[in-house]
Amino acid sequence: MNGKMLRPTSFDVAERAGVSQSTVSRALRNSPGVNAETRARVSAAARELGYVVDRHASSLRLKSSETIALVTICRPGEDRSAINPFYFALLGSIAAATSARGFNLLVSFQENPDNFRADFVASGLADAMIVIGTTSNRPAWDYFAQAQASGLDFVCWGSPGSPFHWMRSENDIGGQLAAEHFVRDGRRRIAFVGPQQSPQRQFDERRDGFSAALAAHGLTAIVAEPPAAADRHAQGVAAVQALLEAHPDTDAIFAASDMLALGVLQGLKDAGRRVPEDIALIGFDGIRAGTLADPALTTLEPDLDAAGEALVAMALEDDERTRSGTRIPVHLVVRGST
Amino acid sequence: MNGKMLRPTSFDVAERAGVSQSTVSRALRNSPGVNAETRARVSAAARELGYVVDRHASSLRLKSSETIALVTICRPGEDRSAINPFYFALLGSIAAATSARGFNLLVSFQENPDNFRADFVASGLADAMIVIGTTSNRPAWDYFAQAQASGLDFVCWGSPGSPFHWMRSENDIGGQLAAEHFVRDGRRRIAFVGPQQSPQRQFDERRDGFSAALAAHGLTAIVAEPPAAADRHAQGVAAVQALLEAHPDTDAIFAASDMLALGVLQGLKDAGRRVPEDIALIGFDGIRAGTLADPALTTLEPDLDAAGEALVAMALEDDERTRSGTRIPVHLVVRGST
DNA sequence: CTGAAAGCGCTTACAG
DNA sequence: CTGAAAGCGCTTACAG
Incomplete structure (x- = not known):
């Protein structure tokens, strides 16, 4: 265990197999033009010695680290x-x-x-x-x-x-799917909760796909920007309060991400709203925690x-x-x- | 952008700084015995060329990859x-x-x-x-x-x-803390939910610390082994059913891990038990999802x-x-x- | 099909 | 304090 044996090199393998070091390299890399019997002997020697190619030497030579x-x-x-x-x-x-x-x-x-x-x-x-x-x-x-x-x-x-x-992700399609799901479900006072000034264009795309699909049904999305907070979850909680104050009759919310949606869910519970009876909720991302929520979160899941x-x-x-x-x-x- | 320039080597830096390659190496590694002015000139040359030490060459020489x-x-x-x-x-x-x-x-x-x-x-x-x-x-x-x-x-x-x-983790202490928390809270029909045959000795340690602490209060832990299932969460859900059948008056559950506990929580809801009013619940691990659960999960959190x-x-x-x-x-x- | 040799880009004794 | 040189362990033209 201690006194650890030096790592064998391709020269050690070569000696054991009775061939040159270049042949060891070729055999082990499956280079063409190596006699099958030689290749087998080299492989056996390598196995016996516990030889593993040194990746630094290899990468240095190959100029690629994989x-x-x-x-x-x-x-x-x-x-x-x-x-x-x-x-x-x-x-x-x-x-x-x-x-x-x-x-x-x-x-x-x-x-x-x-x-x-x-x-x-x-x-x-x-x-x-x-x-x-x-x-x-x-x-x-x-x-x-x-x-x-x-x-x-x-x-x-x-x-x-x-x-x-x-x-x-196909954010616009996701937004559209969310909108159509709400509409099919008979929801009419529908909100989008998501950052508006984020460099994350994905949020905008989700919102725009959502809004466009609602518009096709003669509906207009209420857009609610979450206030600044420690993380997305906290933002979601806070966003609900403001949203319900301004639009107490909201009956569906599409949140720009699952973490936001889980915060929204918490906020809705805090406000005494039932999900999905009073307000339906859809998130985006498909994170595991969404399946553990109560109720479990409907979401747009990227592949x-x-x-x-x-x-x-x-x-x-x-x-x-x-x-x-x-x-x-x-x-x-x-x-x-x- | 295309026609990507070859990566500069320490020889390129040496030439630019007007020193030898060995000096470049020494200067950049902060080896002792390099003139401060020389070191500065080398650093400047390296910066100008966008030189970065090749880690494969370095690791090969040093026989350490960090x-x-x-x-x-x-x-x-x-x-x-x-x-x-x-x-x-x-x-x-x-x-x-x-x-x-x-x-x-x-x-x-x-x-x-x-x-x-x-x-x-x-x-x-x-x-x-x-x-x-x-x-x-x-x-x-x-x-x-x-x-x-x-x-x-x-x-x-x-x-x-x-x-x-x-x-x-200090599993025995964790188990003990859980037990004492339940006892202080007036719980008497207390169960442990966790695998009994797992090679994961940590589960046993949690159970044993828990049982020992309960015993000190004259209480005996009901030990419930979760049935096999796809994952810990599913095991938790299933474990509750069996547990409540055998011990319908259970008033506290310590689960061997948070994922198990989240499953238990789900199972308790399914069974119409209120948490913590009817049954108190403690998990182990401190995962994020525990804070998102409803109610949020009390847990033993390792540092x-x-x-x-x-x-x-x-x-x-x-x-x-x-x-x-x-x-x-x-x-x-x-x-x-x- | 196989071997001897060069070289990838470093680090560090060894001289000076 | 600095330079010339060896060598880390590979891969692959180049000869044979």
Whole structure:
């Protein structure tokens, strides 16, 4: 256990297999033009010695690390367990897509200027970078905007700013699905709760798709901007109070995200409104906590597997032209809140 | 943008600064014995060229990658967004501890034999490995047990098996705190809901601390084993039915984890029992979803920051003797469910 | 099909 | 305080 044996190198394997080191390398990489019998002998020797290729030496030679760097922007001072679970789920799906390609995933949570870092590709640690997380951390996104301006490239989820390569949900369709669901259900006093000034264009798209679909039915969405608060949940709670004061007869609410919707749900309970009897509620994101709520939250769920795969593919893709505009499909999951 | 410039090397910096390449390396690593003026000139040249040290070359030379590998074991076939949020929170705190040391974090979610992998340290990709996640995936833990037997070392959270270096919460104290809280509240028909045959020794410790504290008050815990189900939440729902059938006058439940407790909460609502009026409920883990439940869940919350830091420290520590037995403090967070 | 050799970009004894 | 040189462990032209 102690006195740990030195890690064997390809030379050790070569000696054991009775071939040259170059042949070991070729055999283990499945290069063409290696005698089958030789290859087998090399594999056996490698196995016996517990040999594993040194990834640093390999990456240095190949100039490729087969790893993706994933940066998650957090709210400053935010507790790790308070990170919007949607981003954890997205992280999970990115990890799946990464590992399906045999790539590694390097993750980094960033919140303060002291730990801002965008040099994963520049240092060779990763072949490409993906950035996700809250749009509310302006300094972080400014930092990444500047990194991009100086040549560091990456793709991101949502729309934290203008110059980035992005990927988003089909937000307009999601909004439309929510609107049509409400209308079919006979709701008439329908509100949208979501940030209006956020750099997160996705919220606007959801609202616009929602409003347009309502308009097609001769209805106008009440747009309620949540007040500033510690996080989306708290914003949702606060938004309801203001909304019900101004529009006490509201009978349906579409919230721009699930965390917001869960706050809205809490606020509605606090106000003594029954969901869905008095007010129906739809969120957006499909986070797990929505299924645990009471009533469980009806929501628009993006296809996260597709999102992870598309983000990784996009990040690895060199062709500039294919690096913008991708949309991830969403579908309505009807649960108890409508 | 296209025609991407070759990455500059330390030789480029050397030329620009008018010094040798070795001096560049020394200056940038803050090695002692470099003239301050020279160091400044090198730094300036590096900045101007956008030079970043190649981590593969550096790691190859240094034989250290300054990165930690974190493996999260998942339930086979489990959706990424269904991973117990406790492990995501733990991942976040490990990331924080890692980055505080200037280390990188490589993450890997593993569930099936096709993607089992434990060679992160052997390949030089990481200096140490941490393994967390569900204990219910037996083949995965068998795989890691075997990896350890053949010399790959790592530390893990909980107690997925015998031969591992582990770190756990102060489970017995947690159980005791739960018991005392119930007793102080006047509860008398008190149950523990948790797996009895799980390799996760933490559940047993929670139960035993709980039972012992109740016994000190002349009370005996009703122990209810949840039936098999898709996940902990579903197990919790199912456990309540059986429990209330056998013990309809139960007035308090301590669940071995928050996900279980949230399922129990759902089951209690389904059964028409009010929480906390009829039955008080305490969970364990302090996951975010507990704060979103209605009523919010009283729980035992481990100090996750401490857990992340301790896991990283333990993983990096070479001394065998300091690699077992560490305990993470927990405290009772009282919310609406009690 | 296989081997000898160069070189990826660093770090650090070894000289001066 | 600084430079020339060796070497970390690979991959792959280049010869044979």
